[in-house]
Amino acid sequence: MKLRGKVHKFGSNVNTDVIIPARYLSISEPAELAKHCMEDIDPEFATKVESGDIIVATTNFGCGSSREHAPLAIKASGISCIIAQSFARIFFRNAINIGLPLLECAGSVAETEAGDILEVDLSTGEIKNISKNKTVMANPYPEFMMDIIDAGGLIEYTKHRLQSI
Amino acid sequence: MRTLAEKILAAYSGKENVKPGEFVNVKVDLVLSNDITAPLAIREFQRLGISKVFDSKKVIMVPDHFCPNKDIQSAEQAKLMREFAKEQGIIYFEVGRMGIEHVLLPEQGFVLPGQVIVGADSHTCTYGALGAFATGMGSTDIAVAMAIGEIWMKVPPTINFVYHGKLPKWVGGKDLILYTIGDIGVDGALYSVMEFGGEVIDELSMDGRFTMANMAVEAGAKAGMFKVDGKTEEYIKEHSRHRYSRRSEECYPPGNTGYSKIIEYDVSKIEPQVAFPHIPSNTKCVSQVGDIKLDQVVIGSCTNGRLDDLRVVAKLLKEKQIHPEIRCIILPGSQKVYLDALREGLIEIFIEAGAVVSTPTCGPCLGGHMGVLAAGERCLSTTNRNFVGRMGSPKSEVYLAGPAVAAVSAILGRIASPEELLDSRLS
Numbered sequence: 001m002k003l004r005g006k007v008h009k010f011g012s013n014v015n016t017d018v019i020i021p022a023r024y025l026s027i028s029e030p031a032e033l034a035k036h037c038m039e040d041i042d043p044e045f046a047t048k049v050e051s052g053d054i055i056v057a058t059t060n061f062g063c064g065s066s067r068e069h070a071p072l073a074i075k076a077s078g079i080s081c082i083i084a085q086s087f088a089r090i091f092f093r094n095a096i097n098i099g100l101p102l103l104e105c106a107g108s109v110a111e112t113e114a115g116d117i118l119e120v121d122l123s124t125g126e127i128k129n130i131s132k133n134k135t136v137m138a139n140p141y142p143e144f145m146m147d148i149i150d151a152g153g154l155i156e157y158t159k160h161r162l163q164s165i
Numbered sequence: 166m167r168t169l170a171e172k173i174l175a176a177y178s179g180k181e182n183v184k185p186g187e188f189v190n191v192k193v194d195l196v197l198s199n200d201i202t203a204p205l206a207i208r209e210f211q212r213l214g215i216s217k218v219f220d221s222k223k224v225i226m227v228p229d230h231f232c233p234n235k236d237i238q239s240a241e242q243a244k245l246m247r248e249f250a251k252e253q254g255i256i257y258f259e260v261g262r263m264g265i266e267h268v269l270l271p272e273q274g275f276v277l278p279g280q281v282i283v284g285a286d287s288h289t290c291t292y293g294a295l296g297a298f299a300t301g302m303g304s305t306d307i308a309v310a311m312a313i314g315e316i317w318m319k320v321p322p323t324i325n326f327v328y329h330g331k332l333p334k335w336v337g338g339k340d341l342i343l344y345t346i347g348d349i350g351v352d353g354a355l356y357s358v359m360e361f362g363g364e365v366i367d368e369l370s371m372d373g374r375f376t377m378a379n380m381a382v383e384a385g386a387k388a389g390m391f392k393v394d395g396k397t398e399e400y401i402k403e404h405s406r407h408r409y410s411r412r413s414e415e416c417y418p419p420g421n422t423g424y425s426k427i428i429e430y431d432v433s434k435i436e437p438q439v440a441f442p443h444i445p446s447n448t449k450c451v452s453q454v455g456d457i458k459l460d461q462v463v464i465g466s467c468t469n470g471r472l473d474d475l476r477v478v479a480k481l482l483k484e485k486q487i488h489p490e491i492r493c494i495i496l497p498g499s500q501k502v503y504l505d506a507l508r509e510g511l512i513e514i515f516i517e518a519g520a521v522v523s524t525p526t527c528g529p530c531l532g533g534h535m536g537v538l539a540a541g542e543r544c545l546s547t548t549n550r551n552f553v554g555r556m557g558s559p560k561s562e563v564y565l566a567g568p569a570v571a572a573v574s575a576i577l578g579r580i581a582s583p584e585e586l587l588d589s590r591l592s
């Protein structure tokens with residue numbers, strides 16, 4: 001699957017408290033959560049993000065709490081995938097489980113700037129920066145995780161597994 | 166030789182051996198969620214098309230984050246969770262019986278060495294203090310674990326943290342873990358297990374160990390673990406509701422060599438630590454903080470809301486007054502901690518000093534209720550996170566420290582060392 005979108009750039013340790021502050025955690029509707037996504041570090045994020053856009057960040061993206069509201073809010077805001085040098089562990093699981101693609105990639109981040117247009121091929125891991133005419137490769141997913149992604153998330157994957165037992 | 170985590174994960178995935186990086190399906194002994202994460206988990210559970218949880222005695226829900234209900238929306242979430250708990254006949258602690266989940270579960274005897282526990286809360290890693298493999302996950306993972314009693318995991322490598330020397334006065338588990346995170350950074354143990362050992366750890370109380378295991382996630386770790394020793398066994402004997410026998414050698418010191426890294430510290434000269442905004446790794450020694458005036462001090466949470474913590478606070482607050490410009494909020498971590506503190510006379514000391522004492526709740530720790538900060542306000546807190554907006558306004562500031570620094574800072578109105586109070590008592 002190919003994705004194409006404009007870059008929103010973030011730094012290191014973007015944590016779940018800023019992705020979706022706890023004051024909104026008594027909501028669990030993704031569309032409502034999306035209205036407040038990133039508001040404490042980028043108050044305009046929710047209004048300027050367009051469907052298909054891509055988040056690019058440096059290290060440890062998604063650190064902090066286990067709240068699944070964080071990847072849900074990002075996904076519902078229209079973001080099609082997140083590219084980072086590294087992700088926090090629980091955030092990584094949560095995003096894969098709910099079907100928000102993440103790409104771990106050491107190389108691409110430094111040169112990528114806000115507003116660049118990227119084209120991402122999820123099946124090969126190829127990330128093309130159209131604005132800068134540069135291509136890099138993301139780390140491939142382990143096979144096990146690919147099965148969950150292919151199934152469309154953990155719930156679907158588990159359903160298949162239960163049926164086949 | 167394999168590490169503690171590898172031994173447990175091998176046993177729970179039915180394998181002879183597991184290696185870091187390997188994907189395994191792991192059986193679980195306990196599946197936890199709370200009033201924020203359970204509603205999402207229940208929604209996903211229902212999508213699975215399964216009507217009953219895998220084992221009602223192994224699924225547990227605790228209304229602690231926004232409970233007692235802070236507003237109508239949180240009341241609805243708590244209600245959804247309560248009704249599901251009732252319908253499924255799972256373990257549930259109602260307001261009046263509850264505590265902050267990570268204080269409550271070990272104290273109520275649900276945690277045993279060598280177990281695998283997963284929770285829809287990142288601080289589930291707290292139970293590693295008792296030699297369990299415990300880790301936080303999201304609601305979808307927890308939905309699957311509730312349904313089938315197992316979950317996928319990637320076997321993590323283990324970093325061994327060894328603490329040598331003798332702990333100085335007023336330095337405790339919170340200072341050790343803040344010092345460590347200050348050294349390795351908030352992703353210093355990413356995807357790894359932090360295993361704590363050394364003669365300092367041998368001497369550390371169980372409450373101190375819970376504090377350290379609790380903040381392993383603040384270094385990016387999957388779990389924070391301690392080997393089982395006499396102190397663990399004593400704790401288990403006092404609290405456990407299940408019979409515990411050394412059914413395996415999984416949790417005992419085998420003279421490990423399977424670590425990915427060994428990091429050693431001599432802590433004989435370290436001071437109480439303070440983490441500055443807006444990240445837990447931004448630590449300083451308390452003598453280096455300068456003049457930081459405060460508006461609020463919060464003492465409690467799953468990090469430092471246990472009896473040992475409250476005893477330290479009471480020792481310093483006794484016959485003292487909270488600074489007139491400070492709101493000092495003290496939250497015992499569970500009803501049991503509250504009652505024990507009451508019987509020991511600690512609560513009386515707190516109230517006489519001018520502190521607010523609240524029923525157990527996460528409340529202010531995550532900016533929920535009971536002490537939310539306004540723009541420009543500064544709070545010193547014994548909790549575990551100080552990210553932007555964690556305790557309220559994105560323009561507020563949170564400093565993290567242990568209970569001794571918190572108590573003295575509440576008295577002096579600025580971040581201060583326990584030594585300063587003792588000096589002023591002498592003069």
Ligand code: SF4
Nearest residue numbers: 265466467527530531
């Ligand atoms: S006390 Fe704070 S860190 Fe602990 S479970 Fe509650 S909100 Fe999370």
